[in-house]
Amino acid sequence: MKLVKMSLAAAVLLGASAFAIDNVKVSGDAKLFYGTDDHGTYSMLDKDSSYADTAVRVGVSGDLLKGVSFGLTGYGVSTLGLENNLVSGIWSGAHTITPANANTAFGNPHTVDSTGVQVNDAAWLGEAWLATTLGKTTAKIGRMTLDTPLAFTETWNIAPNTFEAAVLINQDIPDTTLVGAWVGKGNGGAGVVGSKGTFNTFVTDGAYAAAIVNNSFKPLVAQAWYYNVVNVADAYWLQADWDCQLIKGVKVGAQYADMSPKGWVGSATPDSKAWAAKLAFAGVENLNVSAAYSSVDNDGALKVQNVATDLQGAAQSKLYTETWWTYGEVGAPSADSWNLTAEYDAKNIAKLGAYYTHTKNSNNDYRMNELAVTATKSFGPLDATLAYINTDFSDTDSVNTLQAYLTLNF
Incomplete structure (x- = not known):
């Protein structure tokens, strides 16, 4: 008897044909991320100051019948044993450690004392959803990515977080x-995805969200979001982005957020309020530059950032001033921050980026400066990015970081 080998994509397409599923699309990627820095007494490329990970994503989508579509996406992460030889850190929080009581310090990214330690692979189904459209109303239910101001999928890490949710979108109003x-x-x-990619109750008891996005005045997109994070906070996010017609290429943005604690956080705890403004210019071919400023109230209990990954730790923020790498700073209580960004597409060479963020926290006179410089180029299906980051903290020595991101699309 012959052993027949079949790729996952081929198996899916064969199954789709057998059950008359239409418009089937298969996509995915394989990633290798590496980083090293000189924190503390370590030098760059030292095993104990370096971190690496690999990941694979395979996604399938299609139409079950007229007006009903589906999507499935699987993720897997593995260090390929690199923690035993070249690095002591990992990117994804989905890994588990053997023995379980090994010395671990969860940060951004995770670091592990790898002496006698095995970092275990992990695989999970990150997306499994059904969607249907009736008129100008679309409903989607299941596991999915989300992109909202205070609860969203973070895509900077080697594997993203996702949600089990139900979403209803209506566009009957012009x-x-x-x-x-x-x-x-x-x-x-922590590390964007939790242990083994396991899905648990969102925050403490789930959350409701409602939004209105309006574009009646064509140069302006205005949005208002309300969240009820059950037993944690009620929150509001207002944002307006204006494509200025008076000066070609100029864009102006404004944001305001208010997170009002309740439940286990304490209803008497002061609100976390923040505002931000941004001025951008894209009037020169292939060049985009911007300047942004944000300010967070002094006495709030919650950080103005993604509540889906790390409620009070180092989660990413949607504030205009967000850093390129050092998350958890600009959304902290009493943080005043400004950001300068320049991105240039040097055709046939690389896409170049420079990002500078300064944050001052008046509660403890703490300061942080981050400069990141990146170069990205595609070689057919392979996307490659190199990044240099200098992070200067007022209470510790500055840290230099080098990172390499490789993504093979298929």
């Missing part, structure tokens, strides 16, 4: 989109 959502579970955690 130039207006209405959104309603219930988020019941998520797999976010």
Whole structure:
């Protein structure tokens, strides 16, 4: 008897044909991320100051019948044993460590004392959703990515967090989109994805969200979001982005957020409020530059950042001033921050980026400066990015970081 080998993509397409599933699309990628720095007494390229990981994503989508579509996406992460030879750190929080009581310090990214330690592979189904459209109303339910101001999928890490949710979108009102959502579970955690990619109750008891996005005045996109994070906080996010017609290439943005604690956080705890403004210019071919400023109230209990991955730790923020790498700073209580960004597409050479963020926290006179410089180029299906980051903290020595990101698309 011959052993027949079949790729996952081929198996899916064969199954789709057998069950008359239409418009089937298969996509995915394989990633290798590496980073090293000179924190503390370590030098760059030292095993104990370096971190690496690999990941694979395979996604399938299609139409089950007219007006009903589906999507499935699987993720897997593995260090390929690099922690035993070249690095002592990992990117994804989905890994588990053997023995379980090994000395670990969870940060951004995770670091591990790898002496006698095995970092275990992990695989999980990150997306499994059904969607249907009736008129100008679309409903989607299941596991999915989300992109909202205070609860979203973070894509900077080697594998993203996702949610178990139900989303309803309506566009019957001209130039207006209405959104309603219930988020019941998520797999976010330190290192973006929690252990084994397991889905747990979102925050403590789930969350509701509602939004209105309006574009009646064509140069302006205005959005208003309300969140009820059950037993944690009520939150609001207002944002307006204006494509200025008076000066070609100029764009102006404004943001305001208010997170009002309740439940286990304490209803008497002061609100976390923040505002931000941004001025951008894209009037020169292939060049985009911007300047942004944000300010967070002094006495809030919660950080103005993604509540889906790390409620009070180092999660990413949607504030205009967010850093390129050192998350958890600009959204902290009493943080005043500004950011300068320049991106240039040097055709046939690389896409270049320079990002500078300064944050001052008046509660403890703490300061942080981050400069990141990046170069990205595609070689057919292979995307490659090199990054240099200098992070200067007022309470410790500055840290230099080098990172390499390789993504093979298929």
